[in-house]
Amino acid sequence: MKIAIIGSGAREHAIYEKLSQHIDPKQIFALPGNGGISNCVSIDITYPEEVKKYCVKNRVGMVIIGPEEPLANGVVDLFSETSIMVVGPNKNSAQLESSKSFAKKFMKDLGIPTPDYREFTSFEEALPQINALQGNLVLKYDGLAGGKGVYVCSSIEEVEESYAELKKRYGDGFTFIVEKKLKGEELTLIGVMDGETIKLFPPCKDYKRLNDGDSGPNTGGMGAYLPYKISEEVMKKIEDDIVTPTMKGIKDRGLGYKGFLYFGIIITEKGPRLLEYNVRLGDPEAQVILSSMKSNFLTLLESCFNGTLREQNIEFANGYSTALVITSGGYPFSFRTGFEITGLNQISTDISVFHSGTQKKGKNQLLTTAGRIFTLVAKGETLEESVQKVYQAAKKIHFKKIAYRKDIGKL
Ligand code: GLY
16 A cells, blocks of 8 residues: 655654554655655645645555644545545644634533633734733634744733734734633643544653743744653543543534544643644654554554554553754744755664755755754653763754754753
8 A cells, every 4th residue: 555644844754664664665655755755755735636636646545644734724625535544634623723713612612621711803902811911821823823823921021022923924913812821731642533532642741942941932842752751640630621522522523533633731730721732743742652652553544444443552662752853043933954964874773863854965965954854762761861862862963053952851
């Protein structure tokens, strides 16, 4: 069976590597992929019709959608008339990620614990709420923003600055949410589902902020580790209060969801609260999840379509996996590209190097092409060991303006 992976990030490279353990890699294609993936097809994935045309013409049996944008654009709906297995939700369900307002209403309707919020379309309208919270709030752009639509604010000045940034990007009159800021530890819980059953992967810790000490702007994720340990009691509460009602909501609405579902959760003094859904594997969470997964990932995905997901038992390796995201200095704002990358051949073979913003030039050169360049993943019996190994590997990589956080797995 041929498989097409849609996307160009380190998450898609990790999916490619994992599937390569189960089938001939020549049967796996990445659209458009990156400099680390052998079989890349240059297609503009913002045009879902192009993706479908390629897959139908090349008799692809399974399509795995990595990023949120094609899902929000309805790529899955386009395949509904074909027999191709498409891993990802349809456009309607994808609103759980593509509209914060849709997601919050869904949570509220189902009684899922989530921070209180109000929805607005102008700053003036929101001002009384902003003042009432004294700026201690989370400002969320309603639509997709590539990880740059959420601002965690601590003062009214910060809210004003964040709103001004959104206004610069989206003009006047966009919908946004003002959410109460809660205190607690955040974690990511991801599962795969077939519409009836969800199988959860171990919880991960994700580092979204750009700078050490969890400061600076939100990014697409600067690092992660797995497993993030929580008590059985907290896990049960998450399953009972968040996961089970979500599944019920999806079933009752007949959404027919086949794919990954991501729960962004905060553990507060009053218990777990759901901050957000994503309708895909997280990045860099996918890199640690797939590096630690012992089970056959292809069988797991096929089981979403042949009705056997309930029977699947997903196994993970003992110990820890830590992911470190290597970026171009200036990311997530402005950065330069086209720098030569060296040192990859110095990295120990037990480290996984997942590419994102790289491109091959000629036989031997590799150049930077984006803000996110690699995710390195190291395993260890302890968290400390996996962290030490990942930072040792990072030191071997060289390119101009290289940047990464120095405290992943340490706080
Ligand atoms: N790591 C956060 C995300 O994938 O959205």
